Structure formats: C-alpha cells, structure tokens
Amino acid sequence: MSLEPALMTLTEVARAIAMKQVSSHEVTRALLHRIAQWQPHLNAFMSIEAESALKAAEAADAALAKSNVRGPLHGVPLAHKDMYYDAGKVSTCGSLIRRDFVPTVTSTALQRLKDAGQVRLGTLHLAEFAYGPTGHNHHYGPVRNPWNVAHITGGSSSGSGSAVAARLTYAALGSDTGGSIRMPAHFCGVTGLKTTVGRVSRAGAMPLSQSLDTVGPLARTAEDCALLLALMAGADPADSTCSHEPLSDYVAATKGSLKGLKIGVPTSFYVDDLDSEVARVLDETIAVLKREGADIVKVELPDQRQLSSASQLVLAAEAAAFHKRWMIERPQDYGPQVLMRLQNGLAVPAITYLEAMRWRGPALAAHNTATAGVDAVIAPASPVPAPTIEESDVGGGPSAPAMVQRLTLFTRPVNFLGLPSLTIPSGFTKSGLPVGMQLIGRSFDEATLLTIGAAFQRVTDYHDRLPKLPS
Amino acid sequence: MTRPTPKEIKPIAQIAGVPVDDEIATRISNSIGPAFEGFAAIAGTLPFDLEPALYPIAQVTKVSK
Numbered sequence: 001m002s003l004e005p006a007l008m009t010l011t012e013v014a015r016a017i018a019m020k021q022v023s024s025h026e027v028t029r030a031l032l033h034r035i036a037q038w039q040p041h042l043n044a045f046m047s048i049e050a051e052s053a054l055k056a057a058e059a060a061d062a063a064l065a066k067s068n069v070r071g072p073l074h075g076v077p078l079a080h081k082d083m084y085y086d087a088g089k090v091s092t093c094g095s096l097i098r099r100d101f102v103p104t105v106t107s108t109a110l111q112r113l114k115d116a117g118q119v120r121l122g123t124l125h126l127a128e129f130a131y132g133p134t135g136h137n138h139h140y141g142p143v144r145n146p147w148n149v150a151h152i153t154g155g156s157s158s159g160s161g162s163a164v165a166a167r168l169t170y171a172a173l174g175s176d177t178g179g180s181i182r183m184p185a186h187f188c189g190v191t192g193l194k195t196t197v198g199r200v201s202r203a204g205a206m207p208l209s210q211s212l213d214t215v216g217p218l219a220r221t222a223e224d225c226a227l228l229l230a231l232m233a234g235a236d237p238a239d240s241t242c243s244h245e246p247l248s249d250y251v252a253a254t255k256g257s258l259k260g261l262k263i264g265v266p267t268s269f270y271v272d273d274l275d276s277e278v279a280r281v282l283d284e285t286i287a288v289l290k291r292e293g294a295d296i297v298k299v300e301l302p303d304q305r306q307l308s309s310a311s312q313l314v315l316a317a318e319a320a321a322f323h324k325r326w327m328i329e330r331p332q333d334y335g336p337q338v339l340m341r342l343q344n345g346l347a348v349p350a351i352t353y354l355e356a357m358r359w360r361g362p363a364l365a366a367h368n369t370a371t372a373g374v375d376a377v378i379a380p381a382s383p384v385p386a387p388t389i390e391e392s393d394v395g396g397g398p399s400a401p402a403m404v405q406r407l408t409l410f411t412r413p414v415n416f417l418g419l420p421s422l423t424i425p426s427g428f429t430k431s432g433l434p435v436g437m438q439l440i441g442r443s444f445d446e447a448t449l450l451t452i453g454a455a456f457q458r459v460t461d462y463h464d465r466l467p468k469l470p471s
Numbered sequence: 472m473t474r475p476t477p478k479e480i481k482p483i484a485q486i487a488g489v490p491v492d493d494e495i496a497t498r499i500s501n502s503i504g505p506a507f508e509g510f511a512a513i514a515g516t517l518p519f520d521l522e523p524a525l526y527p528i529a530q531v532t533k534v535s536k
Contacts, residue, residue, distance in 0.1 A: 328488060343498075345503075346480065346499065355510075
C-alpha cells in the first residue's frame, strides 16, 4: 500500500478511511493538490469543486467519528464523466448546448455511489455529447494524455482516463457506446470495464444510443472496478432495459486464480495489421496468462467487420434521433466533427436500422457458439498506441479520418454484441505510451473478466506505474 | 445493399426534417457508406420471424461447451 494518500488504489483508500488510518479530508486535500499541479497540463476536469469537496470530506470524517458509515465508499473523493446527472448541478455533457444544463434527476449509477458514501470532487471532461473516439473537444479543448501530453487520451471518456492515470481521482465513471471506456483505458494505462448491455442502469446518464450505451468504471485496478460494479449493478425501476439477471460477487471474483480458465486468441481480425509494439504486448500478455495457469486456445470468430458496420449504423441512427431537434434549431452550436457524425445518421433508413437490430440476436448467438467453452477472448483494445493530438485531429490532414476510424476497429463489434469487456494495462511502447488489452467475456459474466484482470495485475506492475508531471 | 448516394441522401434527410446541401450529402455518403457496404451481406437475408426482441434472449441463453 502506498503511504502517499493520492497514490492509493480505491480499495486501499476506502479501507484506510474506514479504519481511520487517514481522514477523508486528508485524501481530498491530497487529490486537490495533485489536481492543481496537473490540470493545467491535462485539461481533465470540467469542474473542480474544491471548497464543497473539502466540506463534504469534513462531514464524512465527522460522521465516521460517530460510527455513522454510509457505505463502502465512505469519504472517498471521486469525479465522474460530466454526463451523469446530479440533480441541481450543471452537467455540460461536454457541449456548448448544455453548458448551463441543470438536471432535476440524479443518475442511478451515480446515486448508488453517493449512497455508498463518495465525496463529489468535481466533474470530468469528455468528447462533446460523448460522440468522439479521440478526446478532442471543439468547445473545451482536448484532454491530454498524462504519459505524453502531445498525445490523445482516447474518448469519449477522455477526462476519466486522463484523471485516473494521473491519480487525480481514485476512479471515475465512463460510458462505452463504441469504445469510450476501453480506448481511454488503453491509451492512458488504466483499467476500464465496459459492462454488459443491461448490467448497469442508464437512467439519468446522457443518452447517445439507447441500444449500445453502457455505464462502467475506469480505475487503477480490476479490484477497484469490481468494487464499483458491485455498488452500481442490478435492476432499476427507472430503466426498464436494466436486467434482472443475477449478480455475482465481483470483489470475491478478483481473488480467483487463472487455473482452469480458457482464454481464446482470435485467429484473425484482432491480430491483423497491428502496430508492432501492440503485437508484442499481445504476445507478452498471452505468455503471462499462460504462465499463471490459463489454458490458451485459438478461436475463430464470426466476421467482425459486419458487426462493426451494424454497430455504426445503429449508433448513427439512434444518435441522430436523440439530437434531431438541436440539429434543426442549433446546428451552429455543435463542434464541426460532432455535427458531421450526427448528420451521418440522417442517411440510415428505418428498414436498415431495424435490420441491424433484428440481426443482433443471431449475431450474438453465433458469437456464443464460436466461443463456447471459452471463458474470455483476448484482443488489443486498439490496433495502435495513442496517436498525437495533432495527427488525429480530423481537420489536421488527409489521413486523419482513416486513422480515427482505425482507433475503434476493435471496440465496435463488442458494442454491437453488448458483451462485457475489461481493458487492462498490459505494457508500454518504447516511447513510454501505455498499451492495453481487452478481455471480452460472456454476457453478464463480468466476474470472470475481473478474475483474469486481477490475476494478471497480481504478477505485473503496468497498472502501478506513474506518469511524471510535465516540466 | 450499396452505400447511399448523395442524391439519395438529400430526400431522406429532407423527410427526416434536417435538410442538407449537396456538399454535406456527399460527405455523409463517404462517411457512412462503408458501414452500408459492411452490412450488405446481412441486409435482406434475415428470416421473416426474427424480431429485435430475440437479442435479450440470446444474452441469457447458455451455450453448451
């Protein structure tokens, strides 16, 4: 356990506060100190609420002194992607249109963390309306990667990835519709859990695509993700699409061994045309998993490009439908890239959209058949490490659009199938950029992914490494 | 199924209530077009009784090893 409060994991700090080894006020001050140092370099926070956070921390300490413990996150300061509504507090959704939007409801996922005792630290930056894979934002500027501030964080949970990596919050909620948790986790070197469609309520979370949106955490470890999932998961009367499937003991799952687990390595697509350093990290990760007792097998998956295409059609149509009114009334208030993405949905006929939705069941069934007997499939989260902010700016050059499209190549198929996927820090490039692998699981089997991720993190230190404050 | 042409996109967008000019229609065609092409092998091939509601059933159907 680190003695520096800000460098503890979520699990460690929650325990330390509960045991009165450190106060909520101390850890909140420690984070605010780091935020003051890093924010000018990263632009990870949308709002920093120092005064109210310290007050809330003091209240948490006072309650603890009287043995009034709210829950497993008592007094733990956290910040989340600025699209989780918190009644009475501005939620910009990364946009100009909602710059002053004050919701009247609190998202279920956030409320469950509040009920567990979290202290609100502020809000985190994101792509405008969570619709962009790089971390660029026309209105509020790009979020920067703590490992090299010239590089992207990935998006759309850009602030979540950057802030967790720089140890400015112990964990953060993200959302994943096309890769928006897994890409920032990969590019920033943190652990990110995209949950199964229906596992965590979306009520009170800004919608982008009702069929594909998922809520999940970014944190330093699989154990921390398990703690947050355990608090958030489960049916919600406010979200009829939220599943009643039984929950697992996610935290207990992180103590499990890899022995007896079968991990599939795709024979194509996810291993094709990889950046050489991503390919090396994939091989090294597989070797570690094998050494720790996992049975590594090859799997032949159905055509992933078809899944990716269907995913894009569904996302485009649903996002355009949500945004139609503002596309008519306030097109000038969108950033150009986001408006262009939204306009793509205008070209998707209802029949095409519904065909994609009708295919979702058989596509998932085909995937389940292809992976029968396999506990998880391993694949890179993206074929490449983080490109620079400049080279991935769509206005920046003729090759940029293709590059941006390539970033999400390995994430979109998983969104269409609605499967859970855990991205874990798995290595670094020679130039010091993180590389993450995703473990793709069975529907509602986040527990097995957390077992594998935690077992990997017990014998590696990629998740412990710290970026250096830029000079 | 092939990618929609700019000429096809303009009336669809008009009916949707968000009219676009030629330049935007061309850009949309180039941008979303590859997704139509990628989905072409599926489009028009699905059996009659297949409903979107079968997806949540597929989510919880156990497959034997």
